[in-house]
Amino acid sequence: MFRGREEERGLLNGVLDAGAGVVLVDGAAGTGKTRLLAEAAAVAAGRGFEVVTARDELDQPFLLARLAERRPDGPLLVVLDDLHLAGPATLAALGALLPASASDAVVWLLARRRGEGADRLFSAAARRGATRIELRPLPDGVVTEPVADLKALAGTAQGLLLDRVSALSGNARHLLQVAAVLGPRFEPGDVAEMLASSIAVLLPALDEVVAAGVVAAQDDGLAFRHDLLWRLVADSVPPPVRRALHREAGEMLLRRGDSAVVAAKHLLHGAQRGDARSVDGLVTAAKALLWNAPEASAELAVRALELTDQASASLVHRTVMAVRALTAAGRLTTAHALAQEALSRQVSPEPAAKLRHCVATTTLLGARHAESLEISEALLRDPDLAPELTPWVEITRLMALLGHDRERARELAEAVVRTRQGAPDDVLATALAVLAAIARDTGRPGAALELAREAARAGTSHDLSAYPRLLFATLLAGLREFADAAAVVRRVRGGPSAVVTGEVMTAVVQARILLQAGRIEEAAAEARAALTVAEETGHDAVVAPALAVLAMVAIHTGDLPAAIEHVGRCRDDVPADRIIFSRAYYQWADVLVTYVGSGLEKAMTLLTDYPDLVSSGLFAEEPRAAGWFVRRALEAGDDGLAKAVVDRAERLAEEHPGFPAVAAAAVHARGLLDADARLLELAARDHRDLWARANAAEDLGVLLAGSPDRAESVKALESALGLYREIGASRDSARVLGRLRKLGRRRRAAPARPESGWSSLDDTERAIANLVAKGQTNRQISTQLFMSPHTVNFHLRKIFRKLAISSRVELVMRSRDDR
Structure with missing residues (x-):
């Protein structure tokens, strides 16, 4: 225990006492950050915690991948130092693990140099209630004496431990050295296999190390009694021998089919330039981890590439693997640059095609649809394109066309459907999804839903069929079938893939579903998380959807500057998305924010820039928009627009009698146009989401406010107020409170529910x-x-x-x- 950090130790002990939580340690270089972490690890181990730690930023993704693979059997302390050096994908993976582990007995001890990185992760963890520790330099008198004490104590402890190991027989020491390479915990069978022996032959040496107190038996194997003992024994192995043993351990685990994460960690330590076998092992492990631990896969593949001679015949193939892994890990800029650099050299046709497809993928995810389309079509014209790559290129071309040229996208998708009907097929699933998106945008919700349902069934690959399934979820949510939409999203999230693209797309779809369901704070949290990852990883195609959700949240919570900023970025800085959400959705958000921020006249002027908005599929995608547009048209005295909106809503309802949400939207719009209280009352009852129900109740209250008996008006407005408060729509609540005050009714601005307890x-x-x-x-x-x-x-x-x-x-x- 070193002196001068009593307060910090008290905070750490409190979290360890609780058995779960997150501790954030900020400190400049030289403030004892790493020493404090080591002390906490020792204290936790003494209390029965399993302690896992990453030695450096290279080790971090592997540690996170191992934690994602298994649930802890008992209390666990995870120590991650130097997080200011971690990459975006590692931070994103850690950010996903922290809330997921809140249900387990896990203490996270996270440290960085203050102000040098990981700001968003630390801020998010702090908002969730993490314990903050800020290390400041200690007075000289406090530091110097304990440092001397520590050196003496450390020297004494090391000497005692080395004496204990030195007293063992040669066979026992050799066994310990091999075991130390395997890790602080190990299986006796693994040691026997590494030594080309058997447990029966090694039994005397195993008994000796246990009796000497160096190793202890546990339920799932053996473990060194202390972390310091393990490190001392591991360090006693000469580095060249240690590297060779790591290589052998990794190859053994891969050959046996054990965890690729653990095998990869050994291979990473054992690989060296010119060692073809160990580098091939890195590539094998990278392939095994590509989908479920892409960040670790990227580290392995990049390391394999670094260890490959420029003249090696394997260079281009290892480059392809590195580019694929970097793309899966969300490091799109790096993947794109590496692929382009490789293509600038002389590359044989097969790997060149793979690299060009990777470039097409990164440009598609970066919302550069025309560029992605050009590359994809050039590849498909190549008669020597490998059969296994062809479906991937066809899918990329379909998605790029959907974002670039709707008419050609429709023609191609219809051709695919005509020729590929039959067994499940990912290209067929994508073509059906493209047709569903077009049907959504042209106001054919029934056709869109059936096409998307068929697309979701047709997919076979979790990653390739993520878009069809997510589109299906958005259509279900638009029609207010929230339970079914949530089930689809759960299936996508519950799949085996951890590819960053799928995760960020799922997050933004989930954000909009939560918003539509009236869970506004949760929607904002999901959208912010999606936006952060998208911006950090170059997924520009996901930026606009996240901003649109945040704009809607901001306008209803009264944060007008944020709403204007978000919509402005959608309009000017980010290409309008027509893949995840429809263009009509962004246009409606633009008109809505313009109305609140600049008034009715500018909103109506902007509406003329979107001549197809009313005739689009918006009122099936967002049923409450019909009432909003009639309200604004009547406010502007534009009876023609009001009638056009009502006609469109009623035609959609007539053509789709099985969709209650669309029918309620038509009733609501007609009730506003005709000033029919009975119809507005029906709409307030029949709408399938809290937003629309509150809107209809408010419209009913406004209509009845002119009647002699205002009791019914007050009743309707109070119903609307309750719904807005349930949603968390503070701006809408404030507006209704104003209407009630004009009617002589005073309501508290805050809910009656207590603030605590x-x-x-x-x-x-x-x-x-x-x-x-x-x-x-x-x-x-x-x-x-x-x-x-x-x-x-x-x-x-x-x-x-x-x-x-x-x-x-x-x-x-x-x-x-x-x-």
């Missing part, structure tokens, strides 16, 4: 608290309540704040006390 929890929070009290994990709760684990954790933070607690253990205890 059990009675302050809303229905969702109470449901989550009850499930936590029953021992459910975040993932189990997310399945029951149709929300992502990220959303469950968002609600948990609110519960902790309202109950003035900081852990699940305290929540369980408070729940029992309450009962």
Whole structure:
């Protein structure tokens, strides 16, 4: 224990006592950050925690991949130092693991140099209630004496431990050295295989190291008694021998089919330039990890490329692997540059085609649709294009056309459907999804839904069929079939792939579904997370959808400057997306924000720039938009526009009698146009989402305000106010409060629910608290309540704040006390 950090140690001990939580350590170089982490690890180990740590930024993605593979059997401390050096994909993977592990007995100890990186991760963790520790330089008198003490103690401890190891027989020492290369925990069978022996032959040496107190038996194998012992033994192996042993261990694990993550870590330490076998092992491990641990795969593939001689025949093939892994890890800029640099050299046709397709993929994800299309079509004209690559290129071309040339996209997709009907096929799934998106945008919701349903069924690959499934989810949510939409998103998120593109697309689709369902704060959290990853990784195609959701959130929570900024970026800086969401959705967001920010006249002028908006499929994609447009048209005295909106909504309802949300939108629009209170009352009852129901109730209250008996008007407005408050739409709530005041009714600006205590929890929070009290994990709760684990954790933070607690253990205890 070193002196001068009593307060920091107290904070760390408090989190270890709780058994779960996140500790953020900020400190400049030389403030003892790494020493504090080592001390915390030693204390945790003494309390029975399993301690896992990454030695450097290269080790971090492998550690995270191992943690994603398994759940901890007991209390676990994860130590990650120097996070200011971590790449965006590593930070994104860590950001996803932190909320997901809130249900487990895991303490995360995260450290960085203050102000040098990982700002968003630390800020997000702090908002979720992480413990902050800021290390400042200690006075000289406090530092110098303990440093001397530590050196003496460390020297004494090392000497004692080395004496204990030196007293062992030669066979026992050799066994320990091989075991140390395998790690602080190891299987006796692995040591026997490495030594080309058997456990029976090694039994005397195993008994000797256990009896000497160097190794202890555990349920799942053997482990060094102390981390320092393990490191001392590992360091006693000469580096060239250690590298060779790491290589042999990695090859053994790969050959046996064990965890590719663990095997890859050994290969990474064992590989060296000119060693073809070990570098080939890195590539093999990279391929095995490509889909479920892409960041680790990228580290392996890039390392293999670095160790490859420029004259090697394997150089181009290893470049292809590195580009694929970098793309999967979301490092699009690096992948694109590496592929282009390789193509500038003389490359044989087969790998050149793979590299060109990688460039087409990165440009597609970067929203450069025309460039992606040009590359894809050139590849498909090549008669020697490899059969296994052809479907990938066809899918890329279809998606690029969808964003660039709708008419050609429709023609090509129809041709694909005519010629490929039959067995499930990813190209067929993409073609059906393209036709579904076009049907959505041209106001044919029934056709769009059926095409998307068929597309979701036709896909075979989790990654290649992610878009068809996500499009299906957006169409279901547009028609307000929220449970079905959530189930589709759960299936996508529950798949085996961890590719960054799929994760960020899923997050933005989930954000809009949450917004449509009236879960506005959760929607904002998902959209911000998607936007952060998209901006950090170059996924420009996802930026516009995330900004559109955030603009809608901002306008309803009264943050007009943010809404204007988000819409401005959609309009000017980011190409309008027509793949994930329709162009009509962005146009409606633009008109809505312009109305709030600049008034009716400018909004109506802007509407003339979007002549096809009313005749598009907007009122099936966003049923509440019909009422909004009639309201604005009547306000502007434009009866022609109001009638056009009503005609369009009623025609959609007539053509699609099986869609209640569309029917309610038509009733709402007609009720506004005809000033028919009965129809508005029906709309307020029949709308399938809280937003539209609140809008209809407010419209009914406004209409009835001119009647002699204003009681019904007050009743309708109070109903609208309750719904807006439930959603969290503070701006809309304020508007309705103003209407009530004009009618002589005074309502409190804040809900009557207390700000703290059990009675302050809303229905969702109470449901989550009850499930936590029953021992459910975040993932189990997310399945029951149709929300992502990220959303469950968002609600948990609110519960902790309202109950003035900081852990699940305290929540369980408070729940029992309450009962």
